[in-house]
Amino acid sequence: MPTWGLIVEMTVGTGDRKHVEAYVLTHVEGSRDEALAELEGRARRFTPEHPRNPKRRRLFRAGDGFVLVIDGSWQSYSARFTVAELLDDTAAPVPKREPEPQPEPADAVPPRIPPMPTAPPEPRYPDGVPVKPAWLGRSDLS
Numbered sequence: 776m777p778t779w780g781l782i783v784e785m786t787v788g789t790g791d792r793k794h795v796e797a798y799v800l801t802h803v804e805g806s807r808d809e810a811l812a813e814l815e816g817r818a819r820r821f822t823p824e825h826p827r828n829p830k831r832r833r834l835f836r837a838g839d840g841f842v843l844v845i846d847g848s849w850q851s852y853s854a855r856f857t858v859a860e861l862l863d864d865t866a867a868p869v870p871k872r873e874p875e876p877q878p879e880p881a882d883a884v885p886p887r888i889p890p891m892p893t894a895p896p897e898p899r900y901p902d903g904v905p906v907k908p909a910w911l912g913r914s915d916l917s
Contacts, residue, residue, distance in 0.1 A: 821854060842854070842855050
């Protein structure tokens with residue numbers, strides 16, 4: 776099942792510092808149509824930082840996504856939403872693989888583990904408090 780990246784390229788900054796930056800919104804596993812449906816919903820709900828006082832908002836369908844054009848008081852801003860198939864990701868999490876079971880030799884006998892010696896139960900009062908405090912008799916407490 777392919778993984779699709781939902782990408783937005785948008786105008787950021789103002790004046791001479793206005794430029795376009797791209798961001799991956801999320802990943803969608805499934806069909807291209809499912810990814811496009813998710814992308815359309817995100818494009819419709821998208822609210823960019825600029826323009827601060829939008830006058831007009833237009834959403835267009837393009838071949839592989841959508842283009843949002845927002846007219847402000849003085850300038851227009853745009854955001855391009857694209858769906859693209861993820862082919863490689865250098866920072867993708869590595870899937871955990873189960874270790875392959877190793878066949879046991881027929882003559883293998885499990886080692887016998889001797890039982891642990893048990894200490895006699897510590898005397899306690901009826902409410903569960905030990906009769907002898909744990910610190911009593913320790914030589915490292917002077």
